[in-house]
Amino acid sequence: METDQYVIKQISIFSENRPGRLAAIAQAMEEEKVNIFAFSIAEADQFGVVRALVNHTEKAHKKLTSMGFIVSFTDVIAVRMRDEPGGLYAIAKVLGEAQINIDYAYAYSGRDAAVLILRVNNVKDAITTLLEHGVTLIENSFFR
Amino acid sequence: MVSWDPRIEEMPKEDLQRLQYRLLKTLVYRLYSFSEFYHERMKAQGVHPDDITQLSDVRNLPFMFKSDLREHYPDWLFTAPQEELVRYHVSSGTTGKPTVVGYTQRDIDNWTTSLARGLTSCGLGRGDVIQVSYGYGLFTGGLGLHYGAERIGATVIPASVGNTERQIELMQDLRATAIACTPSYLLHMGEVAEKMGVSIKKDTSLRSAILGAEPWSEEMRTRIQEWLGVRAYDIYGTSELYGPLFCECSEQTGIHMWGDLALAEIIDPSTGEPLEPGERGELTVTMLQKEALPMVRFRIGDITQIDDAVCLCGRTHPRIKRIQGRVDDMLIIRGINVFPSQVEHALMGIQEVGSHFQIVVDRKSELDTMLIRVEVSPEAFSDRINDLMKIRNTVAQRLKGSLNVAVDVELVEPGSLPRFEGKAKRVIDRRKI
Numbered sequence A: 001m002e003t004d005q006y007v008i009k010q011i012s013i014f015s016e017n018r019p020g021r022l023a024a025i026a027q028a029m030e031e032e033k034v035n036i037f038a039f040s041i042a043e044a045d046q047f048g049v050v051r052a053l054v055n056h057t058e059k060a061h062k063k064l065t066s067m068g069f070i071v072s073f074t075d076v077i078a079v080r081m082r083d084e085p086g087g088l089y090a091i092a093k094v095l096g097e098a099q100i101n102i103d104y105a106y107a108y109s110g111r112d113a114a115v116l117i118l119r120v121n122n123v124k125d126a127i128t129t130l131l132e133h134g135v136t137l138i139e140n141s142f143f144r
Numbered sequence B: 001m002v003s004w005d006p007r008i009e010e011m012p013k014e015d016l017q018r019l020q021y022r023l024l025k026t027l028v029y030r031l032y033s034f035s036e037f038y039h040e041r042m043k044a045q046g047v048h049p050d051d052i053t054q055l056s057d058v059r060n061l062p063f064m065f066k067s068d069l070r071e072h073y074p075d076w077l078f079t080a081p082q083e084e085l086v087r088y089h090v091s092s093g094t095t096g097k098p099t100v101v102g103y104t105q106r107d108i109d110n111w112t113t114s115l116a117r118g119l120t121s122c123g124l125g126r127g128d129v130i131q132v133s134y135g136y137g138l139f140t141g142g143l144g145l146h147y148g149a150e151r152i153g154a155t156v157i158p159a160s161v162g163n164t165e166r167q168i169e170l171m172q173d174l175r176a177t178a179i180a181c182t183p184s185y186l187l188h189m190g191e192v193a194e195k196m197g198v199s200i201k202k203d204t205s206l207r208s209a210i211l212g213a214e215p216w217s218e219e220m221r222t223r224i225q226e227w228l229g230v231r232a233y234d235i236y237g238t239s240e241l242y243g244p245l246f247c248e249c250s251e252q253t254g255i256h257m258w259g260d261l262a263l264a265e266i267i268d269p270s271t272g273e274p275l276e277p278g279e280r281g282e283l284t285v286t287m288l289q290k291e292a293l294p295m296v297r298f299r300i301g302d303i304t305q306i307d308d309a310v311c312l313c314g315r316t317h318p319r320i321k322r323i324q325g326r327v328d329d330m331l332i333i334r335g336i337n338v339f340p341s342q343v344e345h346a347l348m349g350i351q352e353v354g355s356h357f358q359i360v361v362d363r364k365s366e367l368d369t370m371l372i373r374v375e376v377s378p379e380a381f382s383d384r385i386n387d388l389m390k391i392r393n394t395v396a397q398r399l400k401g402s403l404n405v406a407v408d409v410e411l412v413e414p415g416s417l418p419r420f421e422g423k424a425k426r427v428i429d430r431r432k433i
């Protein structure tokens, strides 16, 4: 099964947990005319990881690196959620039965449905499994 | 093994200690009788030369500090008249007045002998060409090494500091086999040489480096040895103790402090009490044969340990380990002495973080806390919080292991910690005591 079109490149940024860091990232994206689709912050007590889906990943990476941030690319998948109770559970169950671990997940509300972003330990298998179970995945072209 | 003076260098320990005691006793009588400064100090301490009846009684004598020398500028502590002096050296004080050191002919002889023993012990001698790239002049490094190297019959290139390209040319043309300089200057030479298309390892005869006058580390030694193809030896001394004075032997397991010239003690810098053998603390030196400017229990401010076991080289004189920090830099955290150099050392072995760090000390509800801020290295960055927490825990455990005190670790962005030119100010102490 062709899975490449469902692999989405997310940028991850290491950030100290202090005022202004988030604003600096947002401002840099604004200056570079980079569009942010989804955004999440995972926090430990003194540092955090900012994860974002943007339209120009290379441009964002270059800009943020030049500002001294550590930036990396991570492959994630985006799942269109059924807007009804139990939607998340269904996805977790399908992946769990296929022995695929979810490293983390975050959601954002898209134009017409909620979207769940997942980082899993095996992207290819996760895509195949989810598609086989009739789950709708969003193609990476959507985020360009 | 070749020794400069086997009779002294391999003297049985008991004999050496007996000799030290005799020299100490003589010194104390002389100072009590002829030095107003020592006379007053000893009276204030309630100790008379007659009370010194064994070597360990040295601990009853008063300490002497760098400030004593500054306060008696220029020569009020000298115990030899000016006409007996053959030389002055002057060290520029970082704060206030400089320190003047005078030398009688016997002082110069002892200094030179000490270096002759040291240079011989690391394999140098007649036939060697030694480039002395320490500063010549008021600073003790250049002239000290110069005299020592000449004494063992080596050929000296008195290159002094600077004009590095010329130094590299001379090193090649005159086939220098050894160099004496600061470790950072040697690294600089290596870089300049490469820019000139010269590999010190392949294109020169250099095989030994006598390095000192600034702190350095085992990691630096490894790097210098591998990169430049030399054996690197640590040399120690300060102008108050003549100058560069004691050197590592070919075993590279510590610096032999000649017991007939110096009596070394390790004390707790906060209490002044002597520490157990092998414990780390402040080096305190009594110079047993110094004439012009005696030094009794002089607190140099360097942190190290003494190894009194007979060296593999056969020499019986105690060895001090590489200087591990300065007393001024010492932090007392929950009663435990901690040195920033230990933090630096521990971090060097952890790939996931950079070598820059900052120490923040604070006191929360009567308990000292120590926070170490380190930069995550970009290669180690993972966007999973768990992976980052793992790095943090690794760093914390490694630090706890080497400092014996629990620390908090904060991961920060690369490049965000302050960089320093020269002496680094890495400690922020917020405790209000």
Ligand SMILES: [Zn+2]
Residues within 6 Å of the ligand: B249, B250, B251, B256, B311, B312, B313, B314, B315
């Ligand atoms: Zn030895």
